Amino acid sequence: MSAADDPWPWRAALAELLRRNRLAQADELADEVAAAAAPLGLDATIYLVDQEQRTLRPVPRAGAAGPEPLAVQDTVAGRVFMAVEQAVDGNRLWLPLLDGSERLGVLTVVAGAAERLEDADFVAGCELFAHLVGHLIATKVPYGDALLKVRRTRRMSEASELLWRLVPPLTFVSHRAVVSAVLEPCYEVGGDGFDYASDESTLFFAIFDTAGHELRAGLGTAVVMSAIRAARRAGDGLEAMARAADEALAAYLPELRFTTAVLAELDLEDGRLRYVNAGHPFPLLLRDGKVIGALDAGRRMPLGLDDWNQPAGEAVLERGDRILLYTDGITEARGRDGAHFGADRLAELAERDAERLPAPETLRRLCHAALARYDGPPTDDATLMLVEWSSDAVRAMLPSAAR
Structure with missing residues (x-):
């Protein structure tokens, strides 16, 4: 049966793309996508x-x-x-490329006649095709350099x-929460980092900033993140995770001074939040689009300074609340004045952006606004993380057809 005779020709296109992808290298994916379509x-x-x-x-063919x-x-x-929604431009359909909820880019599909793009079934097939392409891009990235090179405009430092x-994808969405982060300057990151994990009814999230610059600071953050992950996966609580980081820094990198951090656990059932602040800037709490305060409890010395007796801070969130975490590279950006x-x-x-933009786009704009303050290249890492406990936020992160 030809594609023209098939009542749903996208079935053959999807099957062909999966077949072609099985042995394709990262640098061959663009050609295989074009061939399947x-x-x-x-x-x-x-x-x-x-x-x-x-x-x-563009990914080259x-x-x-x-x-x-x-x-x-x-x-x-x-x-x-930015909006994670499709758009038609003449005989061209633009579609968001996502790996789950992580924004990777866009896919453009040029149809022979613009009238085809008025057919809802045809557009739905294009959306499904784009959804599969996004997943396939994510599966190919670890196996070659071609797709990473497309995304880079210059050489990346060893620390970056x-x-x-080490860091997880920039965006995570589940049925009950959204987590998004941004890390700059992306080619010369020193000691900033972030992490998250969501299992059962608990969402863990954290942000880090190791003192120093370049690879030595990056090694410190790598040691801290590894120690905390090992402790977390062994079932330890927040205080024990912080102690594990203290001990790892003392054992493996005693010459480093410290790492500031916020470690937090959110119960996705009832909104109860526990957090440890290891000498880090206080996260901001937003409710109904307004900053209502800072999470300023749970204080202890920075990681590596062995101050583990302090109790965790606690708060109770309301649905729709956002927590904005940041490193001092954001707030200390200094302009010409x-x-x-x-x-x-x-x-x-x-x-300003809380009510109208999904979390990843909010962070992208916030970070670019802060970086624009620098008079020349940034002098410090600038990291933002936004956590939102809200099913409405989840829906805003989905492609337009799935909302």
């Missing part, structure tokens, strides 16, 4: 967002001159990426190479 009379092109989340860069990169700001493709392999970006400015921008 071709029997339907379509031309499919993958664009991946760069590490800075400023430009959408063998022997073909690819299209130019597209800005995230002020383009149709960029709006699709280490930390980007000498003024810091500051926690007040961070809170102001967080309130």
Whole structure:
């Protein structure tokens, strides 16, 4: 049966893409995607967002001159990426590329006639195809460098190479919560990092900032994250995780000074939050789009300084609450006038975007606003993490067709 005679021709396209993907290298994926879509009379092109989340860069095909990169700001493709929704531009359909909820870029599908894009079943098939492409991109990244190279605009430092392999995906969405993070300057990260894990009714999340710069700071964060993960996976609580980090730093990197951190556990059933603050800036709590205070309890000395007797702080969240965690590279960004970006400015921008943007886009804009304050290259890492306990936030993270 030909594609034209098949009552649902996308079945063959999806099966063909899965077959082709089985033995494809990372650098061959764009060609295999195009080949799977071709029997339907379509031309499919993958664009991946760069590490800075400023430009959408085409994944090249063998022997073909690819299209130019597209800005995230002020383009149709960029709006699709930012809002996680499709858009039609003439005979071209733009679709978000996601691995679950992680924004990877966009897929553009050029149809022979614009009228095809008025067919709801055809568009639904395109969305399913794009969904599969997003998952396949994520599966190929660990096995080659080609897709990583597309996302990079310059060489990455050794510390950044280490930390980007350690941190989890920037965005996680479950039925009850959204976690999103952003890490800058993405090519020269020193000691910043973040982590999260969600199992049963508990969401663990953490943010880290090791004193120092470059690879030595990155090694400190790597040791802390590894120690905390090992303790967490052995069933230890927050206080024991912090002690494990103290001991690991003392044993393996005694010359490093310390790591500041916030470690937290949120009960996704009742909103109860427990947290340990190891010398880190206080996270902000947002409710109904407004900052209502800081989480300033649970204080202890930074990790590595062996101060483990302090009890964890506690709070009770309401559904829809957001927790904004950050490192001092955000608030201490200094402009030409000498003024810091500051926690007040961070809170102001967080309130402005809280009601209208999903978590990843809120963070992307907040981080770019802070980095724009620097007079020249950033002098410190700048990391943001946003945690939202809300089913409404979850729906906002889904592609438009799935909401």
